[in-house]
Amino acid sequence: MSRWIAKGLRTGIRTTRFPQAGVRGEEGAPSAIRLRWQGLTAVEGLEAAAICPTSAIETSGTAEEGELRFDAGACILCGRCTRRFPDAFTPVENPRVAVRSRDQLRTTLRWERGEAPAPVALAAAASAVQQAGLRLFRHSLHIRHVDAGSCNGCESELQMLSAPYADLHRLGLFFTPTPRHADLLLVTGVVTENMKAPLLETYAAMPAPKLVIAAGACAISGGSFAGGPTTVGPLDRLLRVDAYVPGCPPTPQALLHGLLLVLGRASQGYRADQEDQGGA
Amino acid sequence: MSGALARLASAAGLQLEWYGGDQAHAAVPGAEFSELVSALARRATLSDLFATTTIKTPPRLTAVLQVADDPAWLLLTADLESTRFASLTAQVHAASWYEREIFEMHGLEPVGHPALGPLRLHHRPEDQPPVPDGRGETAAVPSRINSRRRTPSVTGQGVFQLPLGPVRSGPQESAEFLFYSGGEDIVEVDLRLGFKYRAIELLAEGLRADQAIQLAERLAGTSAFANGLAFTRAVERVSGVDVSPVAESTRALLGEVERLHNHFGSIARLAEATGLLVAAAQYGLLKEETLRTAGRLCGHRYLRGVLRVGGVQVVPGADARAQLQAQIGDWTQRSDRLTRLLEQTSTFLDRLDTTAVLLPDYASEHNLVGPVGRASGIDRDVRRDHPYAAYGSVEFDVPTVADGDAEARFQVFSRELKQSLGIIRQLLEHWPADREEPGVTAWHEGSALGWAEAPGGECLHWVDLDGQGRLLRWRARPPAVVNWHPFAHACGSGNNLTDYPVIEASFSISAAEFDR
Ligand code: SF4
Ligand code: SF4
Numbered sequence: 006m007s008r009w010i011a012k013g014l015r016t017g018i019r020t021t022r023f024p025q026a027g028v029r030g031e032e033g034a035p036s037a038i039r040l041r042w043q044g045l046t047a048v049e050g051l052e053a054a055a056i057c058p059t060s061a062i063e064t065s066g067t068a069e070e071g072e073l074r075f076d077a078g079a080c081i082l083c084g085r086c087t088r089r090f091p092d093a094f095t096p097v098e099n100p101r102v103a104v105r106s107r108d109q110l111r112t113t114l115r116w117e118r119g120e121a122p123a124p125v126a127l128a129a130a131a132s133a134v135q136q137a138g139l140r141l142f143r144h145s146l147h148i149r150h151v152d153a154g155s156c157n158g159c160e161s162e163l164q165m166l167s168a169p170y171a172d173l174h175r176l177g178l179f180f181t182p183t184p185r186h187a188d189l190l191l192v193t194g195v196v197t198e199n200m201k202a203p204l205l206e207t208y209a210a211m212p213a214p215k216l217v218i219a220a221g222a223c224a225i226s227g228g229s230f231a232g233g234p235t236t237v238g239p240l241d242r243l244l245r246v247d248a249y250v251p252g253c254p255p256t257p258q259a260l261l262h263g264l265l266l267v268l269g270r271a272s273q274g275y276r277a278d279q280e281d282q283g284g285a
Numbered sequence: 286m287s288g289a290l291a292r293l294a295s296a297a298g299l300q301l302e303w304y305g306g307d308q309a310h311a312a313v314p315g316a317e318f319s320e321l322v323s324a325l326a327r328r329a330t331l332s333d334l335f336a337t338t339t340i341k342t343p344p345r346l347t348a349v350l351q352v353a354d355d356p357a358w359l360l361l362t363a364d365l366e367s368t369r370f371a372s373l374t375a376q377v378h379a380a381s382w383y384e385r386e387i388f389e390m391h392g393l394e395p396v397g398h399p400a401l402g403p404l405r406l407h408h409r410p411e412d413q414p415p416v417p418d419g420r421g422e423t424a425a426v427p428s429r430i431n432s433r434r435r436t437p438s439v440t441g442q443g444v445f446q447l448p449l450g451p452v453r454s455g456p457q458e459s460a461e462f463l464f465y466s467g468g469e470d471i472v473e474v475d476l477r478l479g480f481k482y483r484a485i486e487l488l489a490e491g492l493r494a495d496q497a498i499q500l501a502e503r504l505a506g507t508s509a510f511a512n513g514l515a516f517t518r519a520v521e522r523v524s525g526v527d528v529s530p531v532a533e534s535t536r537a538l539l540g541e542v543e544r545l546h547n548h549f550g551s552i553a554r555l556a557e558a559t560g561l562l563v564a565a566a567q568y569g570l571l572k573e574e575t576l577r578t579a580g581r582l583c584g585h586r587y588l589r590g591v592l593r594v595g596g597v598q599v600v601p602g603a604d605a606r607a608q609l610q611a612q613i614g615d616w617t618q619r620s621d622r623l624t625r626l627l628e629q630t631s632t633f634l635d636r637l638d639t640t641a642v643l644l645p646d647y648a649s650e651h652n653l654v655g656p657v658g659r660a661s662g663i664d665r666d667v668r669r670d671h672p673y674a675a676y677g678s679v680e681f682d683v684p685t686v687a688d689g690d691a692e693a694r695f696q697v698f699s700r701e702l703k704q705s706l707g708i709i710r711q712l713l714e715h716w717p718a719d720r721e722e723p724g725v726t727a728w729h730e731g732s733a734l735g736w737a738e739a740p741g742g743e744c745l746h747w748v749d750l751d752g753q754g755r756l757l758r759w760r761a762r763p764p765a766v767v768n769w770h771p772f773a774h775a776c777g778s779g780n781n782l783t784d785y786p787v788i789e790a791s792f793s794i795s796a797a798e799f800d801r
Pocket of ligand 1 (some may be wrong): 038057058059061079080081082084085086094229
């Protein structure tokens with residue numbers, strides 16, 4: 006046993022400096038995709054929608070007149086659009102990609118009379134409003150996780166939260182096995198018919214005020230499994246969601262950002278249609 | 286094509302039709318199917334058994350077999366005249382869960398099956414089909430299975446029930462375990478899966494095969510690449526496309542990176558289950574480093590979005606390869622040292638020793654796969670037995686241990702880590718030059734099998750495509766479909782309730798991969 010203690014001491018501190026300092030790119034792969042609309046023509050937009058395997062890029066109309074809807078909440082980071090149209094679809098290396106409202110992951114472009122696509126409405130800005138109840142959890146928070154029908158990719162990243170790099174506990178965040186002690190429900194996976202009841206029972210057993218996070222494309226939008234014959238659909242069809250963490254799976258740091266965001270301990274960094282806003 | 290498979294087939298009087306040199310198909314009459322497969326399974330391994338039901342054609346059964354010392358696969362098909370067929374389970378135990386799935390999903394009844402119960406469907410009214418009809422070509426037949434729990438076989442004074450799940454205590458997958466215990470011991474476990482049933486194979490029907498790769502990659506996150514690869518290779522077999530050497534090396538390399546992050550993760554969980562938090566943290570570091578390396582090699586931590594029909598979308602760049610090469614020595618050294626430390630830690634070994642034993646006889650009757658099988662003496666690995674990607678050009682051992690307990694599974698994990706690191710080193714040393722790849726030029730109609738050795742074991746995907754490359758039927762048989770079957774048996778082999786976390790960690794098995 007003493008050998009293990011020595012081993013632990015020798016390794017020293019490996020914890021990420023996130024969220025206190027910049028960690029861009031530390032996790033080896035992007036945390037989301039962003040649409041740089043200035044870099045996209047209508048023809049390219051139509052082709053991007055055709056190659057996107059989910060509903061993350063959808064179009065209607067023609068090259069003369071039409072519309073493109075981009076939804077980072079449905080993006081599974083397959084890399085097709087970023088490889089094909091690197092000027093328009095750009096990987097986000099900043100892990101601060103969690104948002105408070107579903108609309109902040111979406112943007113819509115429109116074009117008429119053969120002109121270049123332009124945004125109809127910019128993605129909603131980060132909301133400054135904080136819920137009063139949040140202050141209760143500012144220093145420690147107990148998380149109840151429910152896998153509502155994931156592929157286990159999201160769980161694999163969640164398990165990394167307890168590993169030294171992310172080290173959840175240093176931030177006062179803990180997983181709890183009992184819903185009655187839980188402040189926050191963290192849901193992964195598309196909600197399947199078979200998991201709907203256990204999910205809702207867990208939520209009901211939690212004391213108020215309760216926070217809810219939808220983690221991963223599946224929980225946010227159904228992701229790859231949207232519209233499946235045995236699924237109920239995205240989480241916010243069943244519960245009010247306080248934060249969305251995009252990704253497939255969301256990286257450990259993106260998950261941390263989501264947790265700190267609902268607690269009011271981190272600010273929002275992502276907008277579906279703007280350049281990286283800096284920070285972290 | 287001579288060899289063990291051809292000899293076996295000719296002895297059984299089968300007319301073989303060869304497909305690309307590595308798989309032989311034979312059609313047999315429905316009435317003879319069960320008897321023939323039972324007879325063949327005495328000298329071959331039954332690796333899959335599934336049904337295809339469509340609106341237009343009679344129900345069809347397909348058995349997938351492999352013969353020792355022959356790199357080819359034998360696929361036997363039979364069209365049934367009714368919705369009943371003779372169960373194989375009494376002769377071939379490995380058929381048991383396959384037949385249950387055939388009954389549950391297709392309504393074909395294996396007559397004489399000893400325990401037909403539900404596998405994945407819950408609470409479904411009897412008259413409602415599992416999925417809407419008319420998707421692709423498949424019509425799911427209403428299931429006649431009663432989804433209520435079976436009555437416990439264990440009764441008696443002092444036996445109590447302890448439920449666990451489906452919502453678990455930590456960030457784990459949803460599954461339900463009902464323990465029957467007399468106090469501390471586990472008398473029996475009633476396992477209930479299917480909570481995560483996303484109907485992936487059905488969802489893909491009607492899609493063009495290249496658009497369905499992302500679904501194969503999302504069958505299970507921790508074996509995304511192996512499942513994607515087995516699927517892609519099945520499609521390539523049908524379409525007759527060639528894959529360049531650099532794509533083959535990329536496929537093997539990323540397959541091994543996936544094994545590394547899984548096995549590091551598995552040992553981390555074993556350490557955690559035995560209370561060795563420093564060891565868990567050390568292996569956790571190794572897993573995170575592997576995931577980051579994966580991201581730098583291909584742009585995705587779980588190796589998704591790399592595969593395409595006819596090759597790969599991204600070849601790891603020279604920088605990322607050099608970085609990996611520099612990393613290997615360090616990983617090998619650290620993982621060796623950690624393994625040695627664990628082997629000297631009695632609190633670790635005592636918890637694993639004789640825990641959740643699967644005896645070699647049981648393992649071979651059920652044709653167990655992967656580290657779980659190899660820890661019970663099953664010397665099988667498709668990387669060696671049915672070489673694919675670049676595995677034919679590298680040297681490696683397939684470690685086996687005969688003890689069949691959690692400690693044996695730990696041994697297999699750690700020895701496989703060493704082999705994987707060796708394979709990666711060899712691949713990087715002989716990296717082929719980049720080459721343009723044509724990909725698919727024309728789709729062909731037909732069906733074929735693809736395979737890969739996932740971290741959890743042999744992973745088989747079978748596809749049937751139409752002339753435009755659209756999926757008519759997709760059968761996924763990832764390792765979890767095989768290895769959940771012995772799980773309850775292993776739990777009941779004289780263990781205590783407190784052993785449960787160790788048992789689960791030693792199986793390192795995904796519910797998503799079973800539920801699909
Ligand atoms: S990366 Fe996301 S947006 Fe781009 S094609 Fe893939 S799923 Fe669609
Ligand atoms: S979001 Fe992606 S990683 Fe998470 S459960 Fe869905 S498919 Fe798996």
